[in-house]
Amino acid sequence: MPNPTAAILIIGDEILTGRTREGNAHFLAGELARAGIDLRQIRVIGDDHATISAAVRELAGGHDQLFTSGGIGPTHDDITADAVAAAFGRAIDVREDARAILAAHYAARGVEFTPARMRMARIPEGAALIDNPVSGAPGFSVENCHVMAGVPNIFQAMVTGLLPRLTGGAPLESRTWQLMVAEAAIADQLGALAAAHPGVSMGSYPFVTEGQYGTNLVVRATDPVALAAAFAALQAAFPEGK
Amino acid sequence: MPNPTAAILIIGDEILTGRTREGNAHFLAGELARAGIDLRQIRVIGDDHATISAAVRELAGGHDQLFTSGGIGPTHDDITADAVAAAFGRAIDVREDARAILAAHYAARGVEFTPARMRMARIPEGAALIDNPVSGAPGFSVENCHVMAGVPNIFQAMVTGLLPRLTGGAPLESRTWQLMVAEAAIADQLGALAAAHPGVSMGSYPFVTEGQYGTNLVVRATDPVALAAAFAALQAAFPEGK
Numbered sequence: 001m002p003n004p005t006a007a008i009l010i011i012g013d014e015i016l017t018g019r020t021r022e023g024n025a026h027f028l029a030g031e032l033a034r035a036g037i038d039l040r041q042i043r044v045i046g047d048d049h050a051t052i053s054a055a056v057r058e059l060a061g062g063h064d065q066l067f068t069s070g071g072i073g074p075t076h077d078d079i080t081a082d083a084v085a086a087a088f089g090r091a092i093d094v095r096e097d098a099r100a101i102l103a104a105h106y107a108a109r110g111v112e113f114t115p116a117r118m119r120m121a122r123i124p125e126g127a128a129l130i131d132n133p134v135s136g137a138p139g140f141s142v143e144n145c146h147v148m149a150g151v152p153n154i155f156q157a158m159v160t161g162l163l164p165r166l167t168g169g170a171p172l173e174s175r176t177w178q179l180m181v182a183e184a185a186i187a188d189q190l191g192a193l194a195a196a197h198p199g200v201s202m203g204s205y206p207f208v209t210e211g212q213y214g215t216n217l218v219v220r221a222t223d224p225v226a227l228a229a230a231f232a233a234l235q236a237a238f239p240e241g242k
Numbered sequence: 243m244p245n246p247t248a249a250i251l252i253i254g255d256e257i258l259t260g261r262t263r264e265g266n267a268h269f270l271a272g273e274l275a276r277a278g279i280d281l282r283q284i285r286v287i288g289d290d291h292a293t294i295s296a297a298v299r300e301l302a303g304g305h306d307q308l309f310t311s312g313g314i315g316p317t318h319d320d321i322t323a324d325a326v327a328a329a330f331g332r333a334i335d336v337r338e339d340a341r342a343i344l345a346a347h348y349a350a351r352g353v354e355f356t357p358a359r360m361r362m363a364r365i366p367e368g369a370a371l372i373d374n375p376v377s378g379a380p381g382f383s384v385e386n387c388h389v390m391a392g393v394p395n396i397f398q399a400m401v402t403g404l405l406p407r408l409t410g411g412a413p414l415e416s417r418t419w420q421l422m423v424a425e426a427a428i429a430d431q432l433g434a435l436a437a438a439h440p441g442v443s444m445g446s447y448p449f450v451t452e453g454q455y456g457t458n459l460v461v462r463a464t465d466p467v468a469l470a471a472a473f474a475a476l477q478a479a480f481p482e483g484k
Contacts, residue, residue: 014445016281017414017462018272023263025286030260039258040293042286044267047445051282074426075446076433116429151448172259184316187358191318203256203289204317206393220259 003038003169003222004064009055010044011070011080012150024069024155031159036169036222037065047071052083060087060145065166067159070150072139074116080147081140085124088142095123098138105136131161170222175231177241182206182213189237190217193230199223200230217241245280245411245464246306251297252286253312253322254392266311266397273401278411278464279307289313294325302329302387307408309401312392314381316358322389323382327366330384337365340380347378373403412464417473419483424448424455431479432459435472441465442472459483 008028014020025042032039040063045051052071060066071080085092098121106113120137123129130139130146132154139148139158148158179186183206194202200221207214217234221227235241250270256262267284274281282305287293294313302308313322327334340363348355362379365371372381372388374396381390381400390400421428425448436444442463449456459476463469477483 010284012445013443013462014447014460015268016271016284017275017416018268018270018281019416019460020447021265021268026257026260026263028260029258033259039260040288042252042258042284044284046282073446073448075429076436077445111424114426114429117426119429120426151450153450174259174261182353184356184359184362187316187318187356187361194318201255203254203319204315205256205262206315208393208395218256218261220255 001169003036003172004167006032006037006039006065006067007041007043007059007063008039009052009059009066009068010042010150011047011052011068012044013046013077015044016046023152024150027152027156028067028069028159031163033172033174035163035166036171037166038169038172047077047079049079049083049086052080053087056084056087056145060143064144066145068145068147069155072120072137072147072149074114074119074137078119081122081124084142084145084147088124088145090125090127090142092122092124094118094121098123098129101129101138102136130158133157133161172220172222173224173227174218174220175227177217177219177231177234177238178214179217179238179241180212180214181240183215186215186217186238193233193237197226197230197233199226202230202234243411245278245414246409248274248279248281248307248309249283249285249301249305250281251294251301251308251310252284252392253289253294253310254286255288255319257286258288265394266392269394269398270309270311270401273405275414277405277408278413279408280411280414289319289321291321291325291328294322295329298326298329298387302385306386308387310387310389311397314362314379314389314391316356316361316379320361323364323366326384326387326389330366330387332367332369332384334364334366336360336363340365340371343371343380344378372400375399375403414462414464415466415469416460416462417469419459419461419473419476419480420456421459421480421483422454422456423482425457428457428459428480435475435479439468439472439475441468444472444476 127140203218205216369382445460
């Protein structure tokens with residue numbers, strides 16, 4: 001059975017203007033590879049209701065799982081929850097269990113539970129909550145769309161709680177063979193090897209270090225036997241690597 | 243006149259598997275903001291011909307400019323040039339001017355001009371070349387689609403040569419006001435300020451440093467007068483900021 005597929009949708013003007021360098025997608029990409037969920041697309045869009053709704057509809061429709069990051073805080077630019085509710089045609093309002101989680105979180109810290117903080121208890125109808133051990137305000141899953149915070153340590157905590165609930169597949173394993181030659185010098189041999197190992201993906205990533213050209217050859221597969229055979233073939237073809 | 247719009251398409255399995263943390267989009271996002279070109283979407287996809295062609299068609303059709311990164315090297319997994327040619331319905335073959343650039347580059351360095359390196363002279367019909375002062379192999383522009391290398395220092399050199407050729411708009415300027423309070427504590431006031439300054443985007447970005455909650459309030463606008471007015475209003479509303 002093929003692995004389930006996924007997309008990641010990052011929501012936030014601050015990334016599109018170059019102010020913030022985004023890192024949640026890179027973190028989740030590694031977690032998905034380990035879980036055996038094939039990430040097919042990462043998309044970054046701005047804080048616009050119609051744009052978010054359209055992207056959620058398209059990406060949730062085209063993949064088994066969709067993960068979003070950003071826009072679920074207490075301020076006026078946090079519009080993700082409403083846009084996701086609209087994408088799935090669901091109502092959204094303050095929900096009692098989410099309100100209780102936030103109330104307990106603030107009470108334990110002696111912090112006032114303001115109307116702005118109450119906004120973070122607005123959850124689309126029929127969603128399942130995603131635990132937020134860092135700052136209380138939960139994420140949520142609507143059908144196959146998992147809505148999480150953009151602040152990196154909160155995003156990571158939410159992913160760690162969420163992933164075991166999802167059905168994965170065979171983990172994608174990879175091995176790297178590094179050569180201190182330019183990739184053009186080995187392109188033909190590598191192309192022949194890739195053609196001879198159709199169940200394995202062979203990637204070639206050039207780099208320059210201290211003025212020397214080098215190439216990382218990466219083999220990836222979900223089948224460990226096929227991976228080992230392809231890696232052995234790489235080692236035999238380029239014995240000078242490491 | 244509104245600013246031109248843009249999308250960035252990052253091509254490479256190594257990003258989707260979590261192996262590589264991508265940085266070209268962040269670099270270009272900052273350059274586009276300075277050039278007055280509104281970045282609307284960043285998308286990352288894998289090394290698949292049909293996926294690349296479809297994304298190029300969609301994003302080039304929906305934006306004034308499309309910038310791609312990755313997949314124009316000499317190896318079997320470098321399929322971007324062919325996929326872009328297919329997206330625009332153009333033929334692709336080795337082109338004499340690109341071949342001459344590469345031949346001169348390798349001759350000057352005493353490096354053999356192999357058939358694999360010759361692949362990098364394959365350019366879609368009617369494209370304009372983008373200079374590569376780092377490693378010779380040119381990028382190219384087909385209509386509004388600008389195809390560049392994924393290796394960061396080459397990508398940056400290509401962007402630096404390309405951007406002055408494009409028509410920009412009013413640069414997006416921004417100013418940041420930092421408060422050491424949780425964003426929920428100022429959400430209502432900030433929402434009212436945002437509503438009172440409709441030509442300015444006001445973003446709110448929470449952070450935690452040494453156990454203290456803080457919020458960066460960012461105002462962005464292409465009109466410097468509107469920006470200054472909104473920033474002055476922020477300072478007046480939250481005099482404890484810096």
